[in-house]
Ligand SMILES: Nc1ncnc2c1ncn2[C@@H]1O[C@H](COP(=O)(O)OP(=O)(O)OP(=O)(O)O)[C@@H](O)[C@H]1O
């Protein structure tokens with residue numbers, strides 16, 4: 277039965293390191309790498325557009341809002357088109373900053389897929405919905421591996437790139453408090469649109485290290501090495517990582533944003549005023565309205 281409305285929660289995802297793998301087929305394209313999913317995430321509410329009585333109501337049908345403001349996320353539009361739900365209203369809500377390395381666009385796309393499928397009884401399986409959201413995110417150039425990681429939860433390790441059925445995931449078994457501070461955006465589209473050869477070589481090295489020792493401290497250390505080798509570090513991020521290190525903690529840069537994330541109380545101990553959450557244990561899911 278079709279309820280005409282549904283809500284999904286999708287964890288944020290910070291990538292610690294990655295290599296980019298292109299392909300004409302967006303379900304085959306993606307990234308290898310690893311990162312951390314967060315209990316801070318994105319809530320997506322999908323409902324049948326209320327045509328209402330007024331011209332303004334009718335014009336607002338099929339509208340996306342982001343934290344209450346009318347806006348658009350390309351990958352969400354593509355997901356709705358694929359699920360024959362372009363007339364739906366979509367409300368995206370998040371405390372995470374957009375464009376700062378938390379995979380908000382991937383989360384919004386995956387949340388829209390899960391919620392639209394449920395609201396309109398489209399009968400797709402979880403793998404199919406993850407595939408739709410992954411393909412939309414890749415096609416829009418706003419991410420490569422966030423969607424599959426967010427679907428899984430925990431500390432996802434992307435062993436092979438691509439959507440379910442193509443890619444392969446593992447994970448670092450771990451639970452921890454995570455702190456983060458954001459200094460601003462870094463354009464994913466720009467970095468992915470440039471030459472990614474050096475970055476990808478550094479990402480493959482980092483993945484080999486983590487596979488040999490799948491523990492959180494190794495993930496953080498490999499992430500720091502990656503950010504330097506891939507030439508992505510920005511000064512305020514480097515400074516914060518050094519300050520956390522000097523205070524005895526573990527921090528790294530979130531790809532792709534001017535964002536630092538740390539384990540435990542790393543950033544607080546270094547004198548920053550971070551946001552705090554935990555590693556998300558469950559992955560993307562439908563929730564009660
Ligand atoms: N206020 C906003 N700031 C930035 N992007 C916005 C905003 N509102 C909508 N968007 C759309 O959201 C998407 C943001 O994608 P982008 O990949 O840059 O960010 P992200 O997914 O949050 O982070 P990242 O990929 O760095 O982890 C784009 O499609 C952009 O057009």
Ligand SMILES: CC(C)(CO)[C@@H](O)C(=O)[O-]
Pocket residue numbers: 291293294306307309377379418419420421422464468531532
């Ligand atoms: C490319 C990327 C770093 C953008 O957030 C992410 O999607 C990833 O790890 O593939």
